[in-house]
Amino acid sequence: MHTNPKSKKNVKANEEQNIDTRDVLQSITEVSRERGLSEDSVIEMFEDAMRRLLSRANGNVPVSVKINRKAQNIEAYLIKDVVEEPKYKNEVSLEDALKLDPEAEIEGTVNDAIDIEQVQKLLNSRTLAFNARKSLEKNLTVLEKEKEYEYFREKVGEFFLSPVKRREDRYVVLDLIMGEGYLFNSDVIDGEKFRVNQKIKACIKEVKQSVFGIQVLLTRTSPEFLGKLFEEAVPEIQHNIITIKSIARSAGNRSKIAVHSNDPEIDPVGACIGKGNMRIRSVEDQISKEKIDIVRWSENTDVFLVNALGKRIDALRVIKDEDNSEFDIVVRDEDYYKVIGSKGQNIRLIKDLVGCNITIIPESKYSNLKQETIEELAEIGVSEIFAENLYESGIPAYEFLAYATDEEMLEYQSDLSENEMDEIRTKAFDKNKTNQIKTLKEDFESTLDIDLHEKIGFYEACSLSEKEIYENIELVSLSPEELNEILSDYSIEDCAEIIKTFANKPENSQNEDTNEDSISSQNESDTNANDDDKTNKEELSSENTSTPEESDQHETDNSSASVDSEEISSDISEEVSEVSEEAEKSNEKIEEVS
Known part of the structure; x- marks a missing residue:
């Protein structure tokens, strides 16, 4: 788009005819300050209102309007297309276009300055003021909503102390100054009631944007809300001396908070409880006397778990898997129900706090399971001390013994001979294989008999089950090449031998004989049916004759x-x-x- 050389004349004309745009710019500045918006966005709205009015007054020809704050004037142009033969108001000939712009060309556009009197008349008219106000209100509403949404979206998880504006059946509305917040009954602790104008604390849970506007959802039941209350009550948390590592909460009943001190000289648990329990009581009073347990956090998950159980509970043994994701904790029989808690609440909170699966085992049950394991392992030649050490380590006994090296076995029992270790490995392998086959049948609902496992091996049978090959007859239906794709460790000749072996099994030949008998019986039934149809047709014909x-x-x-x-x-x-x-x-x- 080429610059119109007449625009400078328009500026001078504005000055000569005293078209003062200072009032417009001053109004724009005031509006931007009142609404908290940038002057550029308000100027764009005012330009849009002038653009639409000037375009309407000039036969809907496209218009360009620019409010220059530095020069304090308004530049307005009609945008016309350069054509050979003008037919419409928005078109101009090349001859006339060259007068406006020496560089004009066909299929281009030129800016034709709008008459100063028309601009002045528009500035002084009520129509511009009305349309500008209407455009401003419409666009300002949109901008304010966007600004409000961005403001609250950045505040998600933060703490607010706000008065209750009004009450409804399902929620209460809080005045957040920048907007309204909705605190639903599901996000309020049971038994809490609020009055209008009562100031309450809540945390922003979520900000939604819908056709009805922006909805700021608040909560008093989230772990984040409890963390903000402690941050307010404990100065050491505010100054990052103490860090809240995790929170597990059952709102209105009980909560657990894991804390860690960045200063070794400061006790994180004592700092959160406060002198005479002052700090923790001040928090509990704000959440309907909800009981709070402060737990010392540790990088060692075993230690962290023991701390989460509490000082009154003794963890007799902690057994964990290789990934540290599942733990078995043995406690005294009299402490078992204390750890589980009412309706399992305490153990659920401990799981959420630590972030792993936990199984609490009473001491008596643990002893019985250990004795059963010792007796089972004794059948394959494992001594009582060896079996006890294996069980207490939490290692699957048969799987370990089936593949353990001599050095690994000697770590548990140093007086084993090579023959004893080989015998234990062999028996453990057979026992482990039997257990795995049982698991396989439960997982895959396999109907493969034990002969197939013994012939091709357990893991090969697993591969067949994964391909949904469960029965011997399904195995026989495969070609040697197809079976070789599944059992890659076997040659095609071996696969052909396997198929041949199971094809010659009595049950398979019996199935084939049964199929032949069923086919012949089916043919006989079809023949009898045809004879019956023929007889019926003859009877019908005899009746009609x-x-x-x-x-x-x-x-x-x-x-x-x-x-x-x-x-x-x-x-x-x-x-x-x-x-x-x-x-x-x-x-x-x-x-x-x-």
Whole structure:
């Protein structure tokens, strides 16, 4: 788009005719300050209002409007297309376009300055003020909503102390100054009631943007809200001396908070509890006397778990898996229900706080399970000390023993000979294989018999089950090449031998004989059915074919039936006539009485 050289004349004309734009710019500045918006956005709205009005006044020709704050003037142009033969108001010939812009060319555009008097008239008119105000209100509303949304979106998880504006059945509305916040009943602790104008604390849970506007959802039941209360009550948390590592909460009942001190000389638990329990009580008073346990956090998950159980509970043994994601904790029988808590609440909070799966085992049950394991391992030649050490380490016994090296076995029992270790490995392998086959059948619902596992091995059977090959007959249906793709460790010749072996099994040959018998019986039934159909057709044809005597008999029956029907119709007509005569007599009597 080329710059119109007449724009400078328009600026001078503005000055000569005293078209003062200072009032407009001053109004724009005031609006931007009042609404907290940038002057550029307000100027764009004002320019848009002028653009639409000037375009309407000039036959809907596109208009360019620019408010220059530095020069304090307004530049307005009609945007016209350069064509050879102008037909419409938004078109101009090349000859006239060159007068406006020496660089104009066909299929280009030029800016034609709008008459100063028209701009002045528009500035002084009420129409501009009305449209500008309307455009400003519309656009300002959108900008304010966007600004409000961004403001609260950045405040998610933060703390607010706000008065109750109004109460509804399902929620209360809080005045957040920049907008309204909704605190639903599901995000309030049971039993809490609020009055209008009562100041309450809440945390922003979520900010939604819908056709009805912005909804700021608040909560008093989230772990973040409890953390903000402690941050307010404990100065060491505010100054990052103490860090809240995790929070597990059952709002209104009980909560657990794991804390860690960045200063080794400061006790994080004591700092959060406060002198005379002052700090923790001040927090509990704000959440309906909810009980709070302060737990010392540790990088060592075993230590962290023991701390989460509490000082009154002794963890007799902690057994964990290799990934440190599942733990078995043995406690005294009298402490078992204390750790579980009412309806399992305490153990759920401990799981959420630590972030792993935990199983609490009473001491008596642990002893019984250990004794059973010792007795089972004794059957394969493992001594009581060896079995006890294996069980207490939490390692799967048969799987370990089946593949353990001599050095690994000697770590648990140093007096084992090579023959004893080989014998233990062999028996453990067989036992482990049996257990795995049992698990396989439960997982895959496999119907593969034990012969198949013994022939091709357990892991090969797993591969077949994963391909949904469960029965021997399904295995026999495969080609050697197809079986070789599944059992890659076997050659094609071995796969052919496996298929041949199971194809010759009695049950498979019996299935084939059964199939042949069923096919032959099916053929016989089809033949009998065809014979029955033929017989039925002959009977139907014989019934349809009648002799002359039978046809005469049919005619006689038909004629007698027609005579009977005539007699019945005559009787009905006589009865109808009698009823009609009686009706006429009754009508005559009624007329005489009247």
